[in-house]
Amino acid sequence: MGVKCRNCPIRKLPLFDPMTSDEVEFMEHFKVGELSISPGAPILSEGGNTPQIYTALSGMGLRYKLLEDGRRQVISLVLPGDFIGLQAGVMNQMTHSVEATTSMRLCVFDRSELWNLFRTQPERAFDLTWLAANEERFLGEALAALGQRDAYELLAWALARIWRKLEALQMTNGDTTSLPYRQQDLADAMGLSLVHTNKTLAKLRAARLAIWADGKLTVPDIEELEEAGLCRDTPLGSRPLI
Amino acid sequence: MGVKCRNCPIRKLPLFDPMTSDEVEFMEHFKVGELSISPGAPILSEGGNTPQIYTALSGMGLRYKLLEDGRRQVISLVLPGDFIGLQAGVMNQMTHSVEATTSMRLCVFDRSELWNLFRTQPERAFDLTWLAANEERFLGEALAALGQRDAYELLAWALARIWRKLEALQMTNGDTTSLPYRQQDLADAMGLSLVHTNKTLAKLRAARLAIWADGKLTVPDIEELEEAGLCRDTPLGSRPLI
DNA sequence: CGCTATTTTGAACACCGTCAATCGCAGTGG
DNA sequence: CCACTGCGATTGACGGTGTTCAAAATAGCG
Missing domain, CATH: 2.60.120.10 (Jelly Rolls)
Known part of the structure; x- marks a missing residue:
């Protein structure tokens, strides 16, 4: 078992x-x-x-x-x-x-x-x-992200949040981590079309803020990415496990 | 006290x-x-x-x-x-x-x-x-609304949800209820600009789905409004009070 | 070597945001 | 009584972000 x-x-x-x-x-x-x-x-x-x-x-x-x-x-x-x-x-x-x-x-x-x-x-x-309550907190943040940010800020926000979480789970390796979702998944999370998500990810890649390809996400500088995503909050302390 | x-x-x-x-x-x-x-x-x-x-x-x-x-x-x-x-x-x-x-x-x-x-x-x-958990449920629904609906569907959704809640609280009077918020409040809730919110509310008014003016909301037919808002879910049963 | 799923790119268009001006109303003070 | 002010609602014009449609690369897989 x-x-x-x-x-x-x-x-x-x-x-x-x-x-x-x-x-x-x-x-x-x-x-x-x-x-x-x-x-x-x-x-x-x-x-x-x-x-x-x-x-x-x-x-x-x-x-x-x-x-x-x-x-x-x-x-x-x-x-x-x-x-x-x-x-x-x-x-x-x-x-x-x-x-x-x-x-x-x-x-x-x-x-x-x-x-x-x-x-x-x-x-x-x-x-x-x-x-x-933590889930409620996250969804409130997500709501603010969808409602207030444009596509570029929004994707930077999402990738930064994901990176920080994987980092805390010790699932990152240097500046790279496995991120096995499809662009369609992220598009559906952000309320954006697949096409626009793709083009905006290309911009983030060109800006060298977040490079996501072949299921691998590379973040050269997480703080720059967070700045682009207007990530003000979330120190991400420890939490209970059930 | x-x-x-x-x-x-x-x-x-x-x-x-x-x-x-x-x-x-x-x-x-x-x-x-x-x-x-x-x-x-x-x-x-x-x-x-x-x-x-x-x-x-x-x-x-x-x-x-x-x-x-x-x-x-x-x-x-x-x-x-x-x-x-x-x-x-x-x-x-x-x-x-x-x-x-x-x-x-x-x-x-x-x-x-x-x-x-x-x-x-x-x-x-x-x-x-x-x-x-209920708050989480609501925020998940709101997230889906912001992400997937256009302005017209979104405002219909929001006004229908508000109407149903006020109805359950017995704060409605026939087809009218007090709704003392500003358009700016609703715009900020929906992630829409004030101007676009105003124009979309005018369309809902013209369609006689929801008439909101002077702090009073009138809903001639809640089921029609829900249909316009794609409200599939939420029977809204009883809940605890703390 | 087709077949399918996913990513990528281009072009046209629409929804929605921004700017700006006006209107109505209530409160305030001359 | 009437300017003057401030807030909220309303309307028009214009531009941009993001959607839709369409097609072409790219990659895995039997």
């Missing part, structure tokens, strides 16, 4: 708050298994109500919503350590879908045990609320 | 989940007072860390973020029953500001008691997480 939480590959990253041995023990009870899925596979569907909720262990995915006419809005990326299915857990209803972009490994929890978590582990419950 | 929770003017609305007498009692302990503020007054500031968190009892307000160059993104409206300061409560940091648009009455809670809530009232803690 995969690794025990005490040997969790990502728990030790400095990005995540340390856990007491008591908490680790509870998590080992809460965890019911591991799931490996293939690129393109759906994880949760909008409107659905699955008995299982997850934490991403490895790989990358997408959260998105579909409009009836087929337009797609990518809400956020799913990266290791991200909790998947909070809405299903507390509201019995997903309002967006989640799918794997690369192959992924997921830590599986039993939704019906969530109430038990609130009853017996108030600190873990607090952490869960922290994660929800 | 204002009304006791047992006499709370909004708790009885069908929009809100019923509370056990035990919960009401806890809330009366949790509540430390009431606050009345004037139009335009700030409630919470981005970056701030106040000792107090609130629930709106009456009046209307705005959540917003400012970019360094003065551009403003309105995140959401604040209406009666809305919880204010969840981020400050769990993350010690507001990432947006909140201000009153009309005069407002707020129910005041002591932030330091929040941990006590998690420890002794798991159901209330669950409700708080529910509210956070």
